[in-house]
Amino acid sequence: MLRQISLGTLGISIGSVLTIIGFAAYAGNNATLNLVGFFYGIPLLLGGLALKANELKPVPFSQPTTPQVLTLRKEQATSTQNQIREDITRYRYGQDVHLYEALSFLGLGSTDDDIPVVTGLQETEIDGAYALILEFDSPSVPIDIWQQKQEKMTSFFGPGVEVKVTQPESERIELTLASLQFKIQNSKFKNN
Secondary structure, X not given: OHHHOOHHHHHHHHHHHHHHHHHHHHHOOOHHHHHHHHHHHHHHHHHHHHHHHOEEOOOOEOOOOOHHHHHHHHHHOXXXXXXXXXXXXXXXXXXXXXXXXXXXXXXXOXXXXXXXXXXXXXXXXXXXXXXXXXXXXXXXXXXXXXXXXXHHHHHHXXXXXXXXXXXXXXXXXXXXXXXXXXXXXXXXXXXX
């Protein structure tokens, strides 16, 4: 719940109310409320404005997650898949794009302006396994660069994750992180 609340908006709202109360108390000669309004309201208002200026909004789901996929998530999702989903579906502050550090480490973009931008995500089932699909706007990093980095991405996002890169449209990349847990369990079951 708190992940979906903008701290900037919250700071601006509470700070504005307290500042208005402070000004009203000043006009009404109420020193106590005046001090509360000025000493708490103005800093909260300024802090809220600063947060709002550096706010990175949550990435939306491009399609709703079905109950079956939610069950798969609980059973098969790796800690990396969960961490990525939780990180990009909440407000972030002081960053230009979601997953900036990971994308920089993987070499997907030579400058800050080249870094691909996560525009959506979806959770789905692929061959009985839970999969998290990240959708990127990637005008500066072509598909062949993404594919060259696929082995590095597999070790970075692993263990227990299979990485697949596709390009459904020009300048749009889909990065699929599929759980290997189901496949490993199935292969053990077949061997017995």
